[in-house]
Amino acid sequence: MPHLILSDIHANLEALEAVLADAEGKYDRILCLGDLVGYGADPNAVADWARQNVAAIVRGNHDKDCSSRDSLEHYRPLAIASAAWTRAHLTEQSVTYLQALPRGPLRYEDFDLVHGSPVDEDEYLLAASDVNPLLPYLGAQATFFGHTHVQGGFLLARGGVKNIVPRAALELEPDYFYLLNPGAVGQPRDGDPRAAYILYWPAERMVEYRRVKYDVEKAAGKIRQSGLPAPLADRLSMGV
Ligand SMILES: [Fe+2]
Numbered sequence: 001m002p003h004l005i006l007s008d009i010h011a012n013l014e015a016l017e018a019v020l021a022d023a024e025g026k027y028d029r030i031l032c033l034g035d036l037v038g039y040g041a042d043p044n045a046v047a048d049w050a051r052q053n054v055a056a057i058v059r060g061n062h063d064k065d066c067s068s069r070d071s072l073e074h075y076r077p078l079a080i081a082s083a084a085w086t087r088a089h090l091t092e093q094s095v096t097y098l099q100a101l102p103r104g105p106l107r108y109e110d111f112d113l114v115h116g117s118p119v120d121e122d123e124y125l126l127a128a129s130d131v132n133p134l135l136p137y138l139g140a141q142a143t144f145f146g147h148t149h150v151q152g153g154f155l156l157a158r159g160g161v162k163n164i165v166p167r168a169a170l171e172l173e174p175d176y177f178y179l180l181n182p183g184a185v186g187q188p189r190d191g192d193p194r195a196a197y198i199l200y201w202p203a204e205r206m207v208e209y210r211r212v213k214y215d216v217e218k219a220a221g222k223i224r225q226s227g228l229p230a231p232l233a234d235r236l237s238m239g240v
Contacts, residue, residue: 002026002199002208005182007033007115007146008060009050011040011086012186012236015195016049018214019185027199031108033146034060034115037067037090037098039082039187039232041222047094056108059101060115060147061122066090067098081229109202111142124148128161131179142178142205144198150190151183151209166209180207186219193239 004027009016032054037043043066050057062079065072066086075083090098104114104121117123117130118137124147125131131154138156145153153164156177164170164180172178183196190196194211201207220233 001028002201002206003028004030005033005144005198005200006030006185007144007182008035008149008184008186009040009046010035010062010184010186011037011043011046012195012219013040013042013045014216014219015186015214016046018212019195019197022210022212023197023199029055031055031113031144032057033113033144033182034058034101034104034121035062035146035184036060037086037094038062038065038079039223039228040219041226041228043086043089044091044094047090047097051097056106056113057101058104058106058113058115059098059121062086063098063101067095078229078231082232085226085228105139105143107139110140111144111200111202112138112140114143114145116147117145118143122147125154125179125181126150128154128163131156131161134179135177138177138179141174141176142172142180142200144180144182144200146181146184148181149184149188151181151188151192151196151211152190153178153180168208170207170209172205172207182209183211187236188239191239193237 182198199208223233
């Protein structure tokens with residue numbers, strides 16, 4: 001059975017439920033690459049679900065910053081408003097859970113889980129030039145990362161870095177290193193509004209990239225009614 005690998009759920013319960021329904025019966029363990037909360041209207045429901053169902057998880061920047069009182073100055077205005085709203089609405093149980101999440105990289109079986117990059121949980125790996133310097137720091141043949149909300153990833157060889165186009169079946173070749181991004185469950189930014197995730201068969205070294213439609217209007221309506229900034233609702237239907 002493969003593992004179900006999720007990232008960047010961002011308090012979007014409708015997207016999470018659609019992913020779980022789509023993957024039902026197809027996986028054994030659930031692994032998560034962080035950013036359970038922030039941006040969406042259901043941070044406690046998502047944190048509760050993760051606490052009860054996830055086998056391994058690393059924290060994301062929003063998990064860290066929404067469960068602390070640290071300065072939010074490094075964020076853009078929309079993220080600041082979202083983090084302030086989330087801080088005000090998290091239960092004590094959610095805060096305790098989020099504060100205890102480990103910082104990546106986290107070794108699981110023979111692969112690694114990180115939020116941003118293997119050297120910096122807050123780093124965005126968007127282009128080959130971001131990834132090229134990382135080869136000496138990769139501890140495993142496969143490293144799963146999130147943070148960018150873009151499904152895909154990178155293949156690294158001594159000769160250079162190539163982008164991976166998401167597909168139904170990607171077999172990992174022994175001579176390469178892989179940085180694999182399942183995309184965002186709750187706030188995709190790759191132009192496709194459908195929730196994104198990965199199924200990974202460790203023994204076969206096989207990856208399946210998947211997308212699933214969810215009730216975007218319901219999630220967006222909750223954001224508008226909650227007092228979160230309206231652009232956070234609008235962007236869900238555009239996948240940006
Ligand atoms: Fe995120």
